[in-house]
Amino acid sequence: MASFEPVRAITRGLTVLRLVSEQSPITxxxxxxxxxxxxxxxxxxxxxxxxxxxxxxxxxxxxxxxTARTKLxxxxxxxxxxxxxxxxxxxxxxxxxIGWPSNLxxxxxxxxxxxxxxxxxxxxxxxxxxxxxxxxxxxxxGIMQLxxxxxxxxxxxxxxxxxxxxxxxxSPELWEGLEERLATAxxxxxxxxHERYLDAVYQSQIWAVAVxxxxxxxxxxxxxxxxxxxxxxxQRLLDRILPALRRxxxxxxxxxxxxx
Numbered sequence: 305m306a307s308f309e310p311v312r313a314i315t316r317g318l319t320v321l322r323l324v325s326e327q328s329p330i331t332x333x334x335x336x337x338x339x340x341x342x343x344x345x346x347x348x349x350x351x352x353x354x355x356x357x358x359x360x361x362x363x364x365x366x367x368x369x370x371t372a373r374t375k376l377x378x379x380x381x382x383x384x385x386x387x388x389x390x391x392x393x394x395x396x397x398x399x400x401x402i403g404w405p406s407n408l409x410x411x412x413x414x415x416x417x418x419x420x421x422x423x424x425x426x427x428x429x430x431x432x433x434x435x436x437x438x439x440x441x442x443x444x445x446g447i448m449q450l451x452x453x454x455x456x457x458x459x460x461x462x463x464x465x466x467x468x469x470x471x472x473x474x475s476p477e478l479w480e481g482l483e484e485r486l487a488t489a490x491x492x493x494x495x496x497x498h499e500r501y502l503d504a505v506y507q508s509q510i511w512a513v514a515v516x517x518x519x520x521x522x523x524x525x526x527x528x529x530x531x532x533x534x535x536x537x538x539q540r541l542l543d544r545i546l547p548a549l550r551r552x553x554x555x556x557x558x559x560x561x562x563x564x
Contacts, residue, residue: 316341320349324359325374329367384410387517387525388420390559395420395527398552402529402545407512409438409445410525414464414473416446423530439472440465441482442501444494444514445526451489452516452523458486472501494546497528511538513546515553519560527553 319339324330327338332350336343350368353359357373387410395406405423409416415437440446440461453461462482465473472478477500489495497512514528529549531541 316345317349317352320346321353321358321370321374324350324353324368325370328369329362329364331366332368335368384419386563387556387560391517391525391527391556392420394552394555395422398529398548401548404529404531404545406527406529406549407445408525408527409443409449411440411449412437414461414468415439416443416449416526419525439470439478439501441475441478442472442498443528444497444512445528447485447489447495448514448516448526449523451486451495452518475500493550509533513542513549515546515549517553517557517560519557524560525556527556 316339320335320341323335323338327334330338332343332346335341335350336346339346350359354361358371358377359368360371361367362369388408391408395408398406399422405421407418407423408420409418411417416439418434418436418438421434438446440450450458450461468474478498485495494513494515497514499508502508502510502512510530510532512528512530514526516523517525517527527549529545531538531545535541
């Protein structure tokens with residue numbers, strides 16, 4: 305709750321601007337109804353927004369739309385920053401629940417980038433760092449990201465990877481059976497990191513499972529949990545970890561969707 309009385313004129317103005325953006329072309333009468341405001345108030349707000357350059361009166365003289373200037377209002381918005389703000393406490397709660405660290409990763413060009421990790425917390429140090437670029441084909445988060453792409457976007461992404469000289473993009477072993485791996489990931493809703501990658505990077509000390517974070521049908525990130533191999537049978541641990549991992553992902557997804 306705010307510690308001060310909100311400025312009602314600003315909140316009303318923002319409401320009208322949002323409605324014009326969402327429902328354009330729209331009349332002042334329809335705006336007043338949607339905003340639940342008196343029509344004279346809406347007209348004054350519209351005239352103010354026109355004067356400021358954010359709204360224009362359309363050629364029919366009775367409906368309104370937004371101008372390109374409204375794009376300036378989102379220039380400072382960083383989707384990854386908001387993702388981190390929402391995800392960090394949830395990922396920390398996940399760690400407290402399952403006892404294992406997690407990575408949050410997003411797609412950047414032809415790799416996944418770790419945007420949040422707690423793998424070095426509480427005395428458990430596993431190689432890796434915040435901001436590290438990790439391969440799409442070899443990691444669970446990468447497979448979930450690829451599995452969530454639309455067919456055209458997937459083919460374009462794979463074509464770029466085929467042209468890459470990076471070892472984890474070019475390895476024939478990772479391309480073998482890729483379609484099946486992606487289909488399995490879509491069906492199951494989770495994916496494991498490739499064993500060869502785990503052998504090379506972690507000396508087979510861990511295994512990792514990943515789930516997608518989906519907003520409005522689009523995979524915007526992926527969340528993985530990393531587990532020491534010596535901790536016990538994988539399936540027993542997976543039965544405990546995966547439901548919690550999925551709940552965390554679903555909560556992040558729903559909170560992001562509520563703001564979209």
